[in-house]
Amino acid sequence: MSGRLAAAFGGHRLALVSAALLVSITLAVAAAPLLAAILGVDPDEVNLLARFQGPSLAHPLGTDELGRDVALRLLYGGRVSLAVGLAAAVLAAAFGTAVGLVAGYRGGLVDAALMRLTDGVIALPLLPLLIVLAAIDPAKLPGLGWLVAGEDASLYRIVAIVVLVGWTTIARLVRGAALSLRGRDYVLAAESYGASALRIMVVHILPGVTTPIIVATTLAVGNVILFESVLSFLGLGIQPPTPSWGNMLTNAQELIYDAPALVIWPGAAIFLTVIACNFLGDGLQDALDPRARRD
Amino acid sequence: MNAPAPLIEGRGLTRRYPLRSAGLFGARIGVVPAVTDVSISVSPGETLALVGESGSGKSTLGRLLGRLEPADSGRLWYDGAPAPKRDRRLRRDVQYVFQDPDGSLSPRLTAGAIIAEPLAVLGLSDGRARAVRVAELLAAVGLEPAHAGRYPHEFSGGQRQRIAIARALAPAPRVIIADEPVSALDVSVQGQVLNLMADLKARHGHAYLLITHDLAVVDAIADRVAVMYFGRLVEMGPRDALFTRPAHPYTRALLDAVPRIGAGKRQPRRQARSEPPSPLAPPAGCAYHPRCPFADAICRREVPALTPMASGTPGHVRACHHAGRWPEGLGSGSLAGAAP
Numbered sequence: 138m139s140g141r142l143a144a145a146f147g148g149h150r151l152a153l154v155s156a157a158l159l160v161s162i163t164l165a166v167a168a169a170p171l172l173a174a175i176l177g178v179d180p181d182e183v184n185l186l187a188r189f190q191g192p193s194l195a196h197p198l199g200t201d202e203l204g205r206d207v208a209l210r211l212l213y214g215g216r217v218s219l220a221v222g223l224a225a226a227v228l229a230a231a232f233g234t235a236v237g238l239v240a241g242y243r244g245g246l247v248d249a250a251l252m253r254l255t256d257g258v259i260a261l262p263l264l265p266l267l268i269v270l271a272a273i274d275p276a277k278l279p280g281l282g283w284l285v286a287g288e289d290a291s292l293y294r295i296v297a298i299v300v301l302v303g304w305t306t307i308a309r310l311v312r313g314a315a316l317s318l319r320g321r322d323y324v325l326a327a328e329s330y331g332a333s334a335l336r337i338m339v340v341h342i343l344p345g346v347t348t349p350i351i352v353a354t355t356l357a358v359g360n361v362i363l364f365e366s367v368l369s370f371l372g373l374g375i376q377p378p379t380p381s382w383g384n385m386l387t388n389a390q391e392l393i394y395d396a397p398a399l400v401i402w403p404g405a406a407i408f409l410t411v412i413a414c415n416f417l418g419d420g421l422q423d424a425l426d427p428r429a430r431r432d
Numbered sequence: 433m434n435a436p437a438p439l440i441e442g443r444g445l446t447r448r449y450p451l452r453s454a455g456l457f458g459a460r461i462g463v464v465p466a467v468t469d470v471s472i473s474v475s476p477g478e479t480l481a482l483v484g485e486s487g488s489g490k491s492t493l494g495r496l497l498g499r500l501e502p503a504d505s506g507r508l509w510y511d512g513a514p515a516p517k518r519d520r521r522l523r524r525d526v527q528y529v530f531q532d533p534d535g536s537l538s539p540r541l542t543a544g545a546i547i548a549e550p551l552a553v554l555g556l557s558d559g560r561a562r563a564v565r566v567a568e569l570l571a572a573v574g575l576e577p578a579h580a581g582r583y584p585h586e587f588s589g590g591q592r593q594r595i596a597i598a599r600a601l602a603p604a605p606r607v608i609i610a611d612e613p614v615s616a617l618d619v620s621v622q623g624q625v626l627n628l629m630a631d632l633k634a635r636h637g638h639a640y641l642l643i644t645h646d647l648a649v650v651d652a653i654a655d656r657v658a659v660m661y662f663g664r665l666v667e668m669g670p671r672d673a674l675f676t677r678p679a680h681p682y683t684r685a686l687l688d689a690v691p692r693i694g695a696g697k698r699q700p701r702r703q704a705r706s707e708p709p710s711p712l713a714p715p716a717g718c719a720y721h722p723r724c725p726f727a728d729a730i731c732r733r734e735v736p737a738l739t740p741m742a743s744g745t746p747g748h749v750r751a752c753h754h755a756g757r758w759p760e761g762l763g764s765g766s767l768a769g770a771a772p
Contacts, residue, residue, distance in 0.1 A: 321535055322530040322532065322535040322536035323535065323536050323537055323538045323539075325500050325528075325530075325536075326528060326530065326536055326599070327538075327549065327553075328500070329498060329499060329500055329523070329526075329527070329528050330523050330524070330527070330549075330550040330553055330554060330603065331518075331520065331523040331553055331554065332549065332553045333553075336553065340538070340541070340549070341538050341541075344538070344539075344540035344541075345539070345540065
């Protein structure tokens with residue numbers, strides 16, 4: 138077996154392991170309410186008499202500074218982190234794809250305007266902007282209150298923030314691909330019998346750019362999870378008591394010497410999920426690249 | 433000449449491409465004339481071959497007539513009236529077959545979807561009827577109805593070109609513009625596809641505008657021939673008249689350049705001198721004069737107009753100042769001494 142082939146196989150094996158890991162994590166967090174019911178433990182139940190307990194049968198990963206079960210909070214936090222990561226990455230990809238398709242296919246002034254907008258968004262200083270955006274209470278925005286009312290407000294807000302700033306990578310990617318595809322004969326053929334711009338973009342150009350979109354979206358899921366942790370860590374993301382991996386880290390930072398396990402578990406969860414997303418993205422890239430597939 | 437009214441007609445078509453320097457702001461450093469003031473028409477049911485060497489503008493002219501790109505000046509006429517800019521009838525009646533079926537079929541669509549698309553876009557049939565029509569079209573181009581579910585990469589080059597032809601045929605057009613439809617195919621398949629095109633025409637009665645550099649193809653299926661050189665028409669006429677009595681020095685050079693098996697040394701070659709001129713510095717007057725053995729002062733000064741020949745076949749026109757000077761329909765070999 139040649140070195141290249143072995144490397145490709147190795148890359149795929151890593152991607153397979155990552156996929157399996159992501160599926161298990163997803164299944165586990167999806168089953169969180171079930172586990173809570175079986176164990177008869179409420180993840181939000183505070184028990185000040187049982188703080189900082191070590192692993193036991195009742196609490197497999199011990200308890201935190203308020204006596205809550207760490208394992209269950211980790212799973213519930215995973216629900217939030219994964220849901221936010223997936224939703225934000227997919228929505229950002231959809232928006233970026235639309236912008237990229239229009240810019241790449243239309244070209245000219247439309248392209249120039251959209252790409253300068255993209256450059257502008259990329260050039261925004263992210264953190265200060267996020268701090269400002271996160272300070273906005275969407276419930277007080279006229280017309281939006283009904284949409285984001287309740288506990289989940291911070292969740293929607295973080296998804297919206299990520300979509301607003303996160304669509305640029307895919308927009309550029311798709312725009313480049315669309316630009317190279319729009320001069321193809323099959324696009325000209327469709328134009329010659331009068332296919333609409335929308336039809337050409339969706340039927341003829343989009344299928345040619347799905348591979349980079351899938352790869353970039355997979356990588357983005359990991360990034361968004363990381364991003365959510367950063368925001369939550371700064372206190373701008375998911376608001377307690379709703380657990381997320383990010384805000385679990387925040388709570389644990391003062392206790393890093395007293396109860397390192399409280400830092401290690403959410404940190405490891407973030408690390409594993411993000412790196413699995415990255416490996417999976419790389420693996421998909423290799424697997425979906427038609428040139429790699431053909432030889 | 434009692435010809436039927438032309439189906440599509442270009443009047444004074446001109447197309448230039450701006451040439452930009454490399455770099456972000458690409459300053460315009462020149463203009464390449466691809467097609468200059470060409471008037472040409474295709475009549476119902478005829479096969480008009482457009483020939484010329486690479487860079488002569490024949491493909492660009494085909495794209496102008498097929499509305500794949502706009503002309504800088506000049507007008508398209510359709511059915512005896514100026515063609516509107518966006519016209520559903522034109523989109524249905526004029527179809528285009530590209531040179532390379534690898535590039536002209538969407539790689540992620542099935543053959544059936546590719547053939548059905550013009551029908552869907554033009555609203556010609558739907559649902560069940562469309563599936564039936566697709567099966568019909570596949571059969572018409574010699575493929576199986578079962579092939580509808582396959583993707584382009586699962587077919588051979590010749591089969592792919594058949595799919596492209598089926599797509600062009602789908603809306604029952606009156607003209608099919610085919611740009612080098614067989615030159616990307618294996619020689620063994622070229623004949624089959626050409627025969628198919630001829631058969632389809634016999635059955636459906638559409639016209640062809642066939643763009644090619646292959647005179648054997650022209651000889652096989654063309655009714656009329658138009659010769660282009662450097663963006664202009666230099667000669668046009670019925671195939672037999674043009675082949676037996678070429679009336680422009682360039683046409684003669686083209687015909688002489690065809691290799692003939694068994695011709696031996698009987699035919700001295702009158703190859704065109706040198707390379708075609710640079711499109712960035714077009715020669716004044718007749719563009720052919722730097723390569724023409726008969727060129728003189730007037731050729732370097734004035735662009736010759738297309739004129740009928742004094743004693744020629746009806747419809748046989750050429751653009752040469754020396755219409756009367758060098759004998760029309762000159763026999764083989766008699767110019768042997770004139771070429772360097």
